[in-house]
Ligand code: HEM
């Protein structure tokens with residue numbers, strides 16, 4: 224153990240830590256996570272409102288506030304997403320992994336198969352990964368990029384219904400409604416998208432904590448501090 | 459009948475006074491959401507332009523559009539419009555019948571080729587070569603195509619002609635399809651609703667025949683003046699929605715107080731129509747005003763969207779078991795949680811046995 228090098232941090236390996244997640248990526252990760260939590264809670268309450276409040280309507284604005292929080296969090300989610308896409312162009316090489324899993328690379332596909340086998344307990348050998356492991360990358364690409372993008376487009380299409388015909392949201396995203404049939408369908412898939420994100424979150428958190436405990440590299444601390452540390456010296 | 463005859467002349471021949479005519483023009487201008495100066499323009503157009511004939515066809519339908527139309531809240535509008543359209547062809551409303559009636563169609567094509575408006579109520583079934591709807595010995599779909607070939611524009615009345623409606627609901631045994639699935643080369647104005655509101659119908663038709671152009675339409679071909687907002691956007695119960703005051707059951711306190719009907723299935727938030735502004739029966743009432751949610755009759759496939767008493771759709775999952783997005787999602791999330799727990803347990807076991815084998819191989 225070479226605790227003499229300043230950058231080696233809490234790792235027990237002499238391998239050099241790698242700076243994987245730059246600050247914008249880390250900030251995005253956490254605003255993204257928080258906005259998903261807020262959007263899911265408020266979204267669920269829009270579809271299944273709380274028990275009725277009594278008294279004068281003018282004394283309450285319950286549903287109004289819930290929707291308002293949903294829309295603000297929706298903006299955070301969408302703008303964060305846009306900034307994150309921008310960062311994929313200017314950031315380090317790891318910042319692009321989320322958007323383009325290198326399916327054309329034979330080596331990458333080999334790692335993917337290995338990771339699947341590993342998670343199915345078919346092999347015990349753990350491979351080291353610097354950024355996302357290939358399996359996580361595929362899951363991220365589907366759930367974060369595709370579902371996330373769909374949530375933004377469908378969310379703003381619905382938002383455009385409230386802003387009205389001809390509003391910017393209607394002009395940019397309103398085409399989704401006739402494409403999917405009607406606004407009821409859009410709401411249904413918007414809600415289903417929420418559940419897919421929840422499923423992703425459950426698995427994602429489990430996998431992250433698991434590889435922190437059992438893996439050969441740091442994971443949770445990496446998305447907080449940015450550095451990937453190694454726990455042993457083997458390749 | 460001279461081709462240059464104006465609508466004003468036709469109305470006068472039907473005993474409508476100039477005073478009534480002008481009243482009709484200002485009422486229609488108001489109904490279309492135009493300013494007062496528009497009434498004069500409308501009157502001028504009707505007085506000077508040669509009239510546009512209207513052919514009204516009926517396919518698979520319940521005729522509720524015609525029923526709504528002839529009950530136009532404003533009797534004046536009804537009279538005026540009826541005098542305009544009964545001139546040409548409408549098999550429900552006209553006096554002629556049989557061969558005589560069918561001949562009128564050919565005469566119109568001869569005289570007004572490319573000039574008449576084709577108003578379609580109901581829709582054509584396509585299965586068995588269209589024989590689920592036969593008129594004058596030929597399938598309706600052929601009659602429709604023939605008349606559409608020579609028309610200027612099409613008005614698709616009601617949800618049948620616009621979307622398909624009940625006869626096109628799953629499993630749609632006759633394969634009934636909306637007009638735009640059969641006619642692709644003519645402009646189509648959709649006026650959905652089951653039925654559409656009478657004032658909406660007369661307004662759209664008057665605009666088209668007076669100004670000889672289509673009203674401004676949305677992406678799906680519906681006139682913006684009546685279909686640009688959801689009922690929910692103009693509902694008088696909206697303050698209760700925003701406050702979070704809902705009817706939970708039809709006999710509860712909230713129902714008596716007139717709270718929002720969202721939780722008992724109101725489709726106002728997803729339905730584009732003019733019910734919450736124009737209302738029904740001469741502005742007397744509309745469903746929400748009488749305490750029942752909207753069932754979304756003006757929307758695409760509203761019969762296939764699950765219960766009228768639940769605001770969430772079951773569409774897309776109705777193949778076997780009925781399920782909503784929340785049920786499907788809940789099951790998925792539950793499965794993920796169980797899967798994760800099982801995987802965690804297996805990981806611990808695998809880790810421990812892994813250690814043991816390492817130890818035994820070391821030792
Ligand atoms: C993680 C992302 C999101 C989740 C989990 C989510 C969840 C939900 C849910 C469950 C609903 C209720 C649907 C229903 O009534 O059946 C909803 C409605 C809605 N969402 Fe989202 N949403 C997300 C992103 C967005 C975004 C980015 C916007 C854009 C501003 C947005 C705007 C809306 C609007 C306008 C509604 C309809 C509100 C209403 O009917 O009053 N959502 N959302």
Ligand code: SF4
Nearest residue numbers: 690693718719724726
């Ligand atoms: S009653 Fe229906 S249309 Fe009116 S506010 Fe409630 S949900 Fe909207």
Ligand code: SF4
Nearest residue numbers: 731733752753754755
């Ligand atoms: S309230 Fe809804 S269901 Fe009733 S007529 Fe209007 S659009 Fe159709």
